[in-house]
Amino acid sequence: MTEGRMKSTTEEAAPVQMYNLQNPEPRAPREDKRSSRPTHYMTSFHIVLEKETRMLGAAQVMVGLIHCALGYFWIQLYIREFDSISIDYLPITLLSGYPFWAFLFFVISGIFAIEAEKTSSPKLLKYTIRVNTHSSVLAIIGLFLIGLEIILSLMKQVKIVWIQRSGMMLSVYLWLFSILELFLAITVIGLGNQAFYHTSNLI
Known part of the structure; x- marks a missing residue:
């Protein structure tokens, strides 16, 4: 009797075990902590600049070299014809050293713009914006000096x-x-500020 009861209990329990093996309870999926982290922080270390920035930087270098060449020609003319020029014409632009200051700042601004587009470094882009700001101010000063020089020479009413x-x-x-x-x-300043604004929107 006891053996019969044990067999009957095992036979009754067996289908339950098979049911548990065939239909396991679904488990809740684990949350991937890595995927839940925001990935926008990567953009703060990489700034996308327009490709035209490198071309603008190369143009700035060329403009700086042209300023140096024009300043050299002005010096040669001033030295050789000092007596004729110094009487009726006052070269304010040359005496202020503007061509050579402009050469230095414009070339540096162009090099910074080229490197900022290559490396896409936010820190380098900040320096690029600052240097180009100084270059723009220097260009405005040069325009004022040159205009003053030409106006004064024309006001003398001499041949x-x-x-x-x-x-x-x-x-x-x-x-x-x-x-x-x-x-x-x-233009370089505008592109740099646009890149900072675009990156700040992504973060």
Whole structure:
């Protein structure tokens, strides 16, 4: 009797065990802590600049070299024709050293713009914006000095000889390239601020 009862109890329990093995209870999925973390923090270390920034930087370097060349020609003309120029024409732009200051700042601004586009570094981009801001201010000062120089020479109402005309042409070329540098510097500043604004929206 006891053996029969044990067999009956095992036979009754067996289907229950098979049912548990065939239909296990569903488990709640584990939350992946890594996937739940925000991934936007990666963008704070990488700033996307427009590709035109490198071209603008190269143009700034070229403008700086042109300023240096025009300043060199002005010095040679001033040294050789000092007696003729110093009487009726006052080269304010040359005496202030603007062509060479502009050469230094414009070339540095262009190099910073090129490197900022290559590395996409936020810190380097900040320096690029600052240097281009100084370059734009220097270009405005140069435009004022060149304009003052030409106006003073025209107000004297004297006959302009070829030497003075040559100096005035060099100053006019400096004026034109200063306008170009001002445009380039403002454009680089705008692109840099746009990159910072776009990155701050992603974070």
